[in-house]
Amino acid sequence: MHVIRVILRLVALVMILVLGACGNSASKTAELATARANSGISTPTRGFLAGGDARKTAEKPVPLLIPVRLVISAIEINASIESVGIRPDGDLATPAHNPWEDVGWYDLGPLPSERGSSVIDGHLDRPGGYPAVFWRLRDMQVGDDVQVTSNAGKTLHFRVTRIAYYPPDQAPLQDIFGNLGGRYLNLITCAGDWIPSQHQTTLRLVVYTSLD
Amino acid sequence: MELNHSLALTMRRLSLVLGVLALIAFFGTQAKPASAATSPSFVRIIHASPFVGTADVFVDGSKLLSSFAFGAVTDYAAIPPGPHKVQIALVGKGIGASALTETLTVNPGSAYTVAAIGTQASNLSLQVFADNNVLAPGTTKFRVYQLSPDAGSVTVAAGGQTLVNAISYQNASNYLIIPAGGYTFDVNSPTNNATLSTSATHDTNKVASLFVVGMFNGTPKSALVTAQAEGLPGVPNTGSDPYALSRTDTVQSLTPWLWPLGIASLLLIGSGFFIRKVIVK
Numbered sequence: 001m002h003v004i005r006v007i008l009r010l011v012a013l014v015m016i017l018v019l020g021a022c023g024n025s026a027s028k029t030a031e032l033a034t035a036r037a038n039s040g041i042s043t044p045t046r047g048f049l050a051g052g053d054a055r056k057t058a059e060k061p062v063p064l065l066i067p068v069r070l071v072i073s074a075i076e077i078n079a080s081i082e083s084v085g086i087r088p089d090g091d092l093a094t095p096a097h098n099p100w101e102d103v104g105w106y107d108l109g110p111l112p113s114e115r116g117s118s119v120i121d122g123h124l125d126r127p128g129g130y131p132a133v134f135w136r137l138r139d140m141q142v143g144d145d146v147q148v149t150s151n152a153g154k155t156l157h158f159r160v161t162r163i164a165y166y167p168p169d170q171a172p173l174q175d176i177f178g179n180l181g182g183r184y185l186n187l188i189t190c191a192g193d194w195i196p197s198q199h200q201t202t203l204r205l206v207v208y209t210s211l212d
Numbered sequence: 213m214e215l216n217h218s219l220a221l222t223m224r225r226l227s228l229v230l231g232v233l234a235l236i237a238f239f240g241t242q243a244k245p246a247s248a249a250t251s252p253s254f255v256r257i258i259h260a261s262p263f264v265g266t267a268d269v270f271v272d273g274s275k276l277l278s279s280f281a282f283g284a285v286t287d288y289a290a291i292p293p294g295p296h297k298v299q300i301a302l303v304g305k306g307i308g309a310s311a312l313t314e315t316l317t318v319n320p321g322s323a324y325t326v327a328a329i330g331t332q333a334s335n336l337s338l339q340v341f342a343d344n345n346v347l348a349p350g351t352t353k354f355r356v357y358q359l360s361p362d363a364g365s366v367t368v369a370a371g372g373q374t375l376v377n378a379i380s381y382q383n384a385s386n387y388l389i390i391p392a393g394g395y396t397f398d399v400n401s402p403t404n405n406a407t408l409s410t411s412a413t414h415d416t417n418k419v420a421s422l423f424v425v426g427m428f429n430g431t432p433k434s435a436l437v438t439a440q441a442e443g444l445p446g447v448p449n450t451g452s453d454p455y456a457l458s459r460t461d462t463v464q465s466l467t468p469w470l471w472p473l474g475i476a477s478l479l480l481i482g483s484g485f486f487i488r489k490v491i492v493k
Contacts, residue, residue, distance in 0.1 A: 090445055091446035166447075168446075173321075173444040173445070189450045194451060
């Protein structure tokens with residue numbers, strides 16, 4: 001009897017711990033569902049044509065065919081595209097206005113319609129581990145369709161040709177950013193395990209696509 | 213007694229199974245697909261051979277460049293990594309009349325400048341330089357390639373400031389970081405007591421090249437060729453700390469909820485052994 005009591009107490013302790021975590025998890029699940037749903041909601045492109053950028057619009061005309069929306073049906077992505085440049089350390093910058101829902105187009109590279117490698121990046125996850133816009137990029141397969149719509153309303157279709165993972169210091173930058181052999185759109189996000197000391201993950205995932 | 217024994221045995225087995233499953237979940241093994249896609253190599257070619265006039269360039273038996281003039285430099289072209297048979301023939305003479313046949317081996321993802329050099333048939337060759345086109349943010353990267361056979365060691369200056377000192381034939385300088393903008397480059401050949409000059413504008417975040425080609429005493433005459441390639445950024449950091457608490461969040465992050473489960477699994481396993489001990493007693 002004493003033994004059974006001990007066992008029951010242990011089981012009760014376990015139940016308390018697991019239910020407590022599940023309680024957190026349940027609310028997390030709800031928030032995750034909300035986050036996933038939000039990634040598909042059309043949000044206005046901020047800081048590009050409206051409000052604070054009115055000065056830029058007045059100073060020089062906004063070129064056409066700037067990519068503004070990325071749609072990948074295979075993994076249920078429907079995201080606004082922000083223009084991003086480079087960070088002071090020379091790395092590609094990431095979306096700043098809506099960092100977890102938007103993707104970023106490298107605006108120092110070619111437009112998606114031009115010869116060369118156009119690049120779009122997006123966050124894998126948010127602080128705390130919630131999925132971000134490119135959470136499911138890993139589920140893409142060769143042959144998947146990628147759509148990019150410009151500010152002029154023109155939609156281009158790209159087809160996935162390669163998928164690769166690289167340690168960040170071994171990523172083939174000339175291939176990702178500088179291939180002039182066609183019209184490419186390369187998608188990039190993080191992958192692998194989190195390295196706390198380096199504040200980054202062990203890998204980068206690059207999905208290479210070619211204009212259809 | 214028998215019932216107690218069966219119950220204890222069942223509990224032990226159950227606790228062991230649950231414990232192992234929980235440990236697997238705790239450590240969260242996740243298989244990553246291996247990178248199977250191979251990147252191409254990237255090659256640009258400069259015609260710097262005074263011996264060969266305008267030429268056709270063949271790679272692996274197919275014509276890559278037609279009417280390739282002396283001093284011309286191509287963009288970077290993607291080619292499969294590995295060995296390639298490169299042949300250069302006078303324009304229109306066909307691959308069978310190649311003046312140069314050489315194997316060029318290139319690595320995946322790497323960029324190269326390949327210079328066709330040589331002043332006579334016996335010393336025609338390909339000089340291969342590994343390039344690094346990673347950009348220097350906010351500035352220009354600059355490199356000199358000395359491909360003039362009779363220039364000797366040259367010095368490159370701009371605005372009276374020496375940029376590259378004593379670079380000899382078939383060599384490329386290290387990459388220099390220079391402010392973007394307009395330059396007049398002066399290339400001095402002490403051997404010939406002569407200076408060549410050229411002007412160029414180099415843009416921010418680009419990789420600029422200056423090629424010294426031709427003959428100071430002969431033809432084609434010595435000249436400076438400039439080129440500019442896109443600088444490449446580094447890959448972005450698009451991951452987040454999975455253990456961080458969101459600023460708007462009051463709920464703990466996903467991963468730490470596994471800690472209670474991990475502890476629980478150990479307790480379950482321990483309880484299984486404890487029960488066994490009791491039974492044995």
